Amino acid sequence: MIDLRLKVDPLPIVEPLVLRLCERDRSEHSEHDAHLIGRETGCREYEYLGFSVRIHASDELPLDGDVLMILPGQPSAHRLIRATSMHNTLLITEQCDQLCVMCSQPPKKHHLDFFDQFAIAAKLAPSGAYIGISGGEPLLHKARLFEFLASSAVARPDLRFHVLTNAQHLEAEDMKRLDEIGPERVLWGIPLYASDSKLHDEIVGKRGAFHRLERNLAFLMRAGASVELRTVVMQQNWGFLPDLANFVANRLPFVSVWALMQLERIGYGRMNWRNTFKDTSTEFSALKSAINMAVAKGVEVALYNFPLCSVPPDYRQFAPSTISDWKRKFLHVCRECSSRSACGGFFEWYSHDEGFEGIRPL
Amino acid sequence: MKKRLFAIPSFLAAGFLPAKADAVSPAGVVEKKDAPASIFERLHLNHIYSLAAHRSHSSHRSHSSHRSSSGGSYAAPRYNRNITSTPNTTILPNSGQNVYQATPDTPVYPAVPGQKLKVLPGNTDKFRQIVIQVQTALSLYGYYTGTIDGRIGPESKVALAKMQEAYGLKVTGTITPEVLNALGITAE
Ligand code: SF4
Numbered sequence: 001m002i003d004l005r006l007k008v009d010p011l012p013i014v015e016p017l018v019l020r021l022c023e024r025d026r027s028e029h030s031e032h033d034a035h036l037i038g039r040e041t042g043c044r045e046y047e048y049l050g051f052s053v054r055i056h057a058s059d060e061l062p063l064d065g066d067v068l069m070i071l072p073g074q075p076s077a078h079r080l081i082r083a084t085s086m087h088n089t090l091l092i093t094e095q096c097d098q099l100c101v102m103c104s105q106p107p108k109k110h111h112l113d114f115f116d117q118f119a120i121a122a123k124l125a126p127s128g129a130y131i132g133i134s135g136g137e138p139l140l141h142k143a144r145l146f147e148f149l150a151s152s153a154v155a156r157p158d159l160r161f162h163v164l165t166n167a168q169h170l171e172a173e174d175m176k177r178l179d180e181i182g183p184e185r186v187l188w189g190i191p192l193y194a195s196d197s198k199l200h201d202e203i204v205g206k207r208g209a210f211h212r213l214e215r216n217l218a219f220l221m222r223a224g225a226s227v228e229l230r231t232v233v234m235q236q237n238w239g240f241l242p243d244l245a246n247f248v249a250n251r252l253p254f255v256s257v258w259a260l261m262q263l264e265r266i267g268y269g270r271m272n273w274r275n276t277f278k279d280t281s282t283e284f285s286a287l288k289s290a291i292n293m294a295v296a297k298g299v300e301v302a303l304y305n306f307p308l309c310s311v312p313p314d315y316r317q318f319a320p321s322t323i324s325d326w327k328r329k330f331l332h333v334c335r336e337c338s339s340r341s342a343c344g345g346f347f348e349w350y351s352h353d354e355g356f357e358g359i360r361p362l
Numbered sequence: 363m364k365k366r367l368f369a370i371p372s373f374l375a376a377g378f379l380p381a382k383a384d385a386v387s388p389a390g391v392v393e394k395k396d397a398p399a400s401i402f403e404r405l406h407l408n409h410i411y412s413l414a415a416h417r418s419h420s421s422h423r424s425h426s427s428h429r430s431s432s433g434g435s436y437a438a439p440r441y442n443r444n445i446t447s448t449p450n451t452t453i454l455p456n457s458g459q460n461v462y463q464a465t466p467d468t469p470v471y472p473a474v475p476g477q478k479l480k481v482l483p484g485n486t487d488k489f490r491q492i493v494i495q496v497q498t499a500l501s502l503y504g505y506y507t508g509t510i511d512g513r514i515g516p517e518s519k520v521a522l523a524k525m526q527e528a529y530g531l532k533v534t535g536t537i538t539p540e541v542l543n544a545l546g547i548t549a550e
Contacts, residue, residue, distance in 0.1 A: 009538070009539055010539050011539075012488070012489070012492050012542065013488065014488055015488075037534065037535075037536065038534065045534060045536075047536050049486065049489050049493075049514065050489075050493055050513070050514020050518065050519075050536060050537055051489060051492075051514075051536060051537045051538075052534050052536035052537060052538040052539075054538070069436070071436065078436055091435060091436065094435060105435075112436065114436060
């Protein structure tokens with residue numbers, strides 16, 4: 001697992017500080033640049049406005065171009081943007097209005113607004129970066145989020161965003177904002193768990209969620225938005241997956257991709273693991289029918305977070321390596337596997353005792 | 363191709379057409395091009411995501427990298443008024459720009475009393491204040507003869523290095539926590 005935080009010596013700051021670490025000359029400069037002035041084992045020293053910023057990190061760790069956020073009184077810096085990674089995600093809020101049975105990040109009550117810091121970070125991102133926006137539910141802070149996306153779109157037309165949202169909070173008047181941001185700039189990752197409204201509402205713990213989602217998916221389609229539909233495969237919706245495939249193919253064929261996702265064993269997903277996790281390495285039938293149906297209707301399908309050997313050979317083409325680098329691990333048995341480079345592996349918090357039975361090297 | 367073919371069922375989802383409408387041939391409708399910002403135009407937009415999906419499987423895969431945020435969070439910053447010996451927030455503008463919001467724009471939870479954090483001065487100003495203190499102290503002790511301008515230039519760096527050497531600190535020519543301690547500028 002890659003560290004998303006780095007130990008830092010205390011700085012005399014009273015508000016969050018966003019810095020870009022510069023170890024080499026860069027073509028563009030910013031007032032937020034901190035320049036490397038010294039190195040010792042396990043520690044690098046940068047200068048920012050005459051102050052020393054000392055970062056403790058292993059010597060091999062590439063930090064050039066990384067964007068850090070340092071909070072007052074905190075001995076660690078958050079790596080908001082890792083220049084060498086494809087998996088940078090900004091956590092907008094920990095609040096949420098749904099309570100999904102397998103939520104990997106159970107909601108918290110309070111919110112801290114870091115949009116000003118995120119806006120600086122986005123401006124400092126490497127060119128062409130693809131930045132994830134996540135929560136909690138980012139659209140709970142819709143006005144600030146849209147402001148952030150719109151200003152980033154102007155400042156950095158090369159950036160693209162992937163926004164994970166339950167899409168409950170969209171209104172007709174948001175159309176203008178979406179237009180300003182540019183429909184080509186954002187991919188909306190939106191969860192849908194069943195085509196049966198009752199079952200979907202039950203899984204997300206909110207009455208009326210399905211109907212609202214249905215309405216807002218239609219809205220996003222009218223806005224010309226790109227949508228990645230996300231369905232976590234669970235015991236709860238296992239038998240209903242073919243129905244859902246039908247629904248997606250017939251009612252939501254405008255989606256860019258329909259992602260079927262394996263469970264993350266963290267948060268509520270861990271608490272409810274026993275009655276939620278579906279071992280798809282021993283039984284794949286419902287997924288087969290669902291995928292067959294969707295593919296036949298021309299819907300792009302992908303399996304996220306499925307170890308390659310847990311998927312029948314014919315369906316492995318749908319299972320890209322998707323687990324973010326900073327939360328990925330491989331098992332002991334994977335050492336002998338010839339498909340390791342193509343395989344997404346496992347979440348850092350996956351436990352093999354309660355996991356897939358059919359894991360074996362390919 | 364796919365997008366055109368399925369445009370009509372999508373309208374169904376949007377509640378535009380009666381249930382029977384998927385029997386209607388979509389061809390003529392989707393080709394219509396006169397209203398530039400119409401839904402039809404939008405459906406023709408070259409979304410990079412769907413384009414990538416159609417270009418090849420592998421290029422699509424790299425775009426569809428899975429994201430979720432579990433494991434990440436930013437702990438609440440503590441507002442620490444006492445971090446320097448001369449809190450001087452009054453000279454700084456209360457711009458209202460940098461307020462941490464304790465409540466969301468569309469509140470789902472009631473605001474918690476006492477959670478609202480204070481308006482904070484910009485870092486640069488804060489840093490400049492500290493630099494002024496450092497330069498003053500360095501002049502007082504005879505290491506610095508330049509102007510006290512709140513900026514660390516070459517002269518300040520030399521002064522800092524000399525002072526660090528004299529105090530047996532790590533010589534960096536920058537303001538380190540040790541320098542602040544030694545000059546009595548950090549008071550916690
Ligand atoms: S053995 Fe490990 S690396 Fe190989 S396919 Fe299975 S999970 Fe992936």
